[in-house]
Amino acid sequence: GQQLNQSPQSMFIQEGEDVSMNCTSSSIFNTWLWYKQDPGEGPVLLIALYKAGELTSNGRLTAQFGITRKDSFLNISASIPSDVGIYFCAGHQGNYGGSQGNLIFGKGTKLSVKP
Amino acid sequence: DSGVTQTPKHLITATGQRVTLRCSPRSGDLSVYWYQQSLDQGLQFLIHYYNGEERAKGNILERFSAQQFPDLHSELNLSSLELGDSALYFCASSVGGTLGNTEAFFGQGTRLTVV
Numbered sequence: 341g342q343q344l345n346q347s348p349q350s351m352f353i354q355e356g357e358d359v360s361m362n363c364t365s366s367s368i369f370n371t372w373l374w375y376k377q378d379p380g381e382g383p384v385l386l387i388a389l390y391k392a393g394e395l396t397s398n399g400r401l402t403a404q405f406g407i408t409r410k411d412s413f414l415n416i417s418a419s420i421p422s423d424v425g426i427y428f429c430a431g432h433q434g435n436y437g438g439s440q441g442n443l444i445f446g447k448g449t450k451l452s453v454k455p
Numbered sequence: 456d457s458g459v460t461q462t463p464k465h466l467i468t469a470t471g472q473r474v475t476l477r478c479s480p481r482s483g484d485l486s487v488y489w490y491q492q493s494l495d496q497g498l499q500f501l502i503h504y505y506n507g508e509e510r511a512k513g514n515i516l517e518r519f520s521a522q523q524f525p526d527l528h529s530e531l532n533l534s535s536l537e538l539g540d541s542a543l544y545f546c547a548s549s550v551g552g553t554l555g556n557t558e559a560f561f562g563q564g565t566r567l568t569v570v
Contacts, residue, residue, distance in 0.1 A: 371557045382457065382545055382561035383498070428498065432557045442511040443488055443547070443559055447497040 346429050346446030352454040353419045361449040362413040363429035371432040372405050372412040373443070378425050386427075387414070419451075426450050458482065459548050461562035469570055473534040476565045480527055480548030486510075487529040488559060489521055492543040504529055505551050536569045543567075 346363045353359055363372070371390055375383035387398050389405035389412060396403055403414045412431075416423055429446040458481035468474055480487050489501040500513035504523035515521075518536075523529040533540060543566050547559040 373558065375561075380566075382459075382547075382563050384457070385558055385560060388558045430498075430559075442500050442503050442513055443557065444500050444513075445490075445498040 344429055344431055344444060344446035346449055348449055349447070350450040350452065352452050353423065354454045355420060357419050359416040359419050359423070359451065360413060361427060361429075362411060363431070363446045364411040365431060366410065367431075367433065368409040369431035369433055370409070372403070373430040373432070374401075374403050374412070374414045375428045375430060375445075376425050377428060377448075383428055421453060424451050424453055457560040457562065459546060459560050459562035461544075461546055461565050463565060464563065465566050465568075467568045467570060468536060470536055470538060472536050472569075473532065474536065474567065476531040476533070476544050476546075476567075478529045478531070478546035478548075478562060480529070480546075481560055484548035484550050484560075485527065486549045486551035486557075486559070487523055487527070488547045488549075489515075489529070489531050490545045490547065492545060492564075493541075498545065501531070533567070538569050541567055541569045 344363050344365050373388050374386045377383040387403040392409045393407050394405040400417045426448045428448045432443045460479040462477045485506045487504045490498040492498050501515040502521045503511040507523050518534050521531045543564045545564045547561045549559040
């Protein structure tokens with residue numbers, strides 16, 4: 341099946357640092373979504389992208405839908421301790437608005453605080 | 456609170472048994488997705504229903520089945536359970552139907568432990 345390659349797998353952050361992660365695929369997607377998951381909780385939607393080239397911000401988070409429609413990145417600026425968690429990208433290939441097709445996820449990027 | 460309700464929150468059962476996990480989507484959402492998340496793993500897409508019809512299947516075992524009822528709630532049935540089926544099971548819902556409505560919101564998950 342389709343796969344999303346998310347990198348890096350993990351990273352350590354120091355408060356105040358900017359963080360960058362990305363997701364790539366060999367297939368084209370119509371929608372890119374970014375989620376954050378805390379331990380034992382369900383993923384929480386951070387940003388949704390619907391158009392190639394779209395750049396969207398949500399507070400300190402910025403995400404972009406790649407021009408080729410095969411990639412997306414998420415940036416977190418001026419990280420704070422509560423940014424720790426696992427970030428997932430997700431892509432949807434289906435027809436309009438997801439009445440069919442699946443929503444597949446990358447394997448996640450685990451953000452931890454530098455010791 | 457995402458508005459997606461999953462029950463039960465925790466389930467412990469023996470190998471060979473059958474269980475049913477339930478999901479109530481957000482009010483107005485027609486799409487329901489089911490995912491399996493094993494320890495330290497990403498979200499594996501199982502199945503997608505839209506307005507009562509199956510629309511996409513992922514890596515769902517034959518021992519697993521799902522359905523979406525006229526009131527749009529969904530159930531995931533897991534039978535002949537094995538130790539390896541122990542995982543978090545999430546459902547997510549989205550409006551679906553038109554472009555721009557693939558933002559999926561997750562429930563808190565059901566933690567299944569097979570002993």
